[in-house]
Amino acid sequence: xxxxxxxxxxxxxxxxxxxxxxxxxFTGKKMPVLAWEDIxxxxxxxxxxxxxxxxxxxxxxxxxxxxxxxDEPCYWxxxxxxxxxxxxxxxxxxxxxxLTYRGKTVSEEHEISKVMYHDWRLIPKHExxxxxxxxxxPEPEPVRFLPYPPLLRAIILAELQKEGKPLTEPMLDIGxxxxxxxELKNELTVRRAKTGTPV
Numbered sequence: 754x755x756x757x758x759x760x761x762x763x764x765x766x767x768x769x770x771x772x773x774x775x776x777x778x779f780t781g782k783k784m785p786v787l788a789w790e791d792i793x794x795x796x797x798x799x800x801x802x803x804x805x806x807x808x809x810x811x812x813x814x815x816x817x818x819x820x821x822x823x824d825e826p827c828y829w830x831x832x833x834x835x836x837x838x839x840x841x842x843x844x845x846x847x848x849x850x851x852l853t854y855r856g857k858t859v860s861e862e863h864e865i866s867k868v869m870y871h872d873w874r875l876i877p878k879h880e881x882x883x884x885x886x887x888x889x890x891p892e893p894e895p896v897r898f899l900p901y902p903p904l905l906r907a908i909i910l911a912e913l914q915k916e917g918k919p920l921t922e923p924m925l926d927i928g929x930x931x932x933x934x935x936e937l938k939n940e941l942t943v944r945r946a947k948t949g950t951p952v
Contacts, residue, residue, distance in 0.1 A: 795873065797873060799844040799845060801875050802814075808836060812875065813829065813875075814875055815829070815876055816873060816874070823855055825889065826856055826887050827854050828852075828884055829848075829852055832850045833850070834847075835847045847868070849862050850863070850865055898924040898927065899924065900924060900925070
């Protein structure tokens with residue numbers, strides 16, 4: 754994804770204290786070793802939003818992990834921000850937006866999770882259209898019928914021949930099995946609720 758859209762790696766910096774000794778500012782605990790590289794090079798969401806007009810409402814942000822993992826664009830469009838003004842550098846708070854995951858946009862507004870991770874990148878305005886204009890590949894229709902395993906197929910065909918019925922290719926109805934499993938799960942839940950727990 755990074756190569757496809759031509760985005761350069763942004764040289765960002767974490768907070769000075771965290772960058773120097775890799776400890777959390779409030780608890781003093783050591784950060785995980787696997788996170789050190791991201792802490793040095795990436796930013797938290799609110800570190801990005803605090804430097805933007807109106808705290809980035811209307812702008813698009815993505816994650817480094819998404820860009821490395823998927824070819825389709827994944828990003829949040831910021832719609833609402835609630836900043837903790839008591840926090841140092843105003844890098845704490847809550848944010849809401851519309852998620853576009855692998856090219857498909859969710860219709861409802863959601864709170865953005867993992868805002869404290871050093872994984873966030875601001876999408877430059879001149880590259881926003883590349884993200885928005887992506888057309889997702891249509892999903893294939895779900896498979897409803899599958900052929901039986903060879904031995905079971907041979908048994909079914911032998912029974913049909915023995916009974917004198919016309920030989921047709923036996924197919925396994927997946928939809929019926931899924932519906933049965935759901936009904937069975939609901940029934941077990943009701944039974945457990947009636948009997949209660951043994952404790």
